[in-house]
Amino acid sequence: MSLPPLTLYLAAPRGFCAGVDRAIKIVEMAIEKWGAPVYVRHEIVHNKFVVDGLRAKGAVFVEELDECPTDRPVIFSAHGVPKSVPAEAAHRNMIAVDATCPLVTKVHNEAARHHESGLQMIMIGHEGHPEVIGTMGQLPLGEVLLVETVADVADLKVRDAAKLAFITQTTLSVDDTAEIAAALQARFPAILAPAHEDICYATTNRQVAVKAVAPRIDALLVIGAPNSSNSKRLVEVGRAAGCAYSQLIQRASDIDWRALAGIRAVGVTAGASAPEVLVNEVIDAFRARFDTSVELVETAQENIEFKVPRVLRTEEA
Structure with missing residues (x-):
């Protein structure tokens, strides 16, 4: 039986940004340096697949510092922490590694x-x-x-x-x-605005790419976590750009195939904390059900890289 034709438009840039890349690398390098377990205050990035993968390697995720023993390293998530948190870690003589996005x-x-x-x-x-x-x-x-x-x-x-x-x-x-x-x-006419926009390059680029894809598609799937702000914004940007069916999914198993019945063009993007492996999983799921052709819609190229903290690049404890 022949499969119905469908075009998948892949938005680019999509997925991991430099800050997320760096944060994940920090956890992996900390486990390598100090051994497991390494404690992480809050999800390092908002993605269950990523968090589960790091947990399997020896990361322990907690919500508050008092859940961490003082003799193990603690990492602060990419989202940043109030000043009181590193101050408390210092007071408890803990090894603290800051994975806050630069x-x-x-x-x-x-x-x-x-x-x-x-x-x-x-x-x-x-x-x-x-x-x-x-x-x-x-x-x-x-x-x-x-x-x-x-x-x-x-x-x-x-x-x-x-x-x-x-x-x-x-x-x-x-x-x-x-x-x-x-x-x-x-x-407030006297209010000072940021010298450079605070919304990060990756958030902006992913929204621009969704706007470019929107006119070509009948449905948009955004791969990301329900607690991921930048992913939820991509869903809203898709809707605002005229794509009435714009949905957040965590992975391919969340796709509502009945809602996509009869559709011939679908856009796919991923939030800044969603890995490319989940995008490939979605493409494979479409290929199993449709005669799928894939087109890239690229609006920018990203080549930004952030260094990990010095403590992970040197031999000292």
Whole structure:
């Protein structure tokens, strides 16, 4: 029996970014250097497949530092942590390795610099996300106010409208963030904007690629975790770009084949913490059901690489 024809449009860039690559490498190198177990505070990146793979190698994932023994290394996740966490690790004389993405660290430094200049910070981000908790935790309580929507801007109560700056979570929707930033600048004309956009290159590139794929497809599948901010934003960007069926899946087994009945063009992308092996798994699943041709839609090339911390590159403990 002949299979129905279908074209898969693969968005590029997709999948792992330099910060995720570095974070995974940090855990692997720490296990190699100190042996198992190595403790990781919070999921190193938001992807079950990746976390399960590292767990099998000897990583133990915990939510809080007090769950870690003091005689084993602890790694802080790519999302960053409040200042109190490394301070507590130092107090307990623990070996701590910081896997915070350098682009998140850049936002932390920006917030600290503005705070030193006497400015109150406004952060555009999602309440409860580890990156937001980590960034807001760089400064004393009340020094960073969080807004999630344009409506939130109207309700803001600030200390001094003439002394404000804003920062953003690195994994937001570029378009939504631009709207919120515009609302902040309209309400507080003196507010300082980031010198360079805080939304990271990888988040931006993956959203641009989805916008390029959207006009060609009947459905979009985004491979990523339900707690991955940048993956969920890709689903929203797909819908906003006109692709009504835009779904987040963790892997091929999550595909709703009934919903794809009669469809002839499907877009596939992956969030920044989803490995390429899961993309290949999805392609294979389509090949088993359709006469599948694969086309790449590439809007940028990425060749950024971040160094791992010095402690992992040297012999000292």
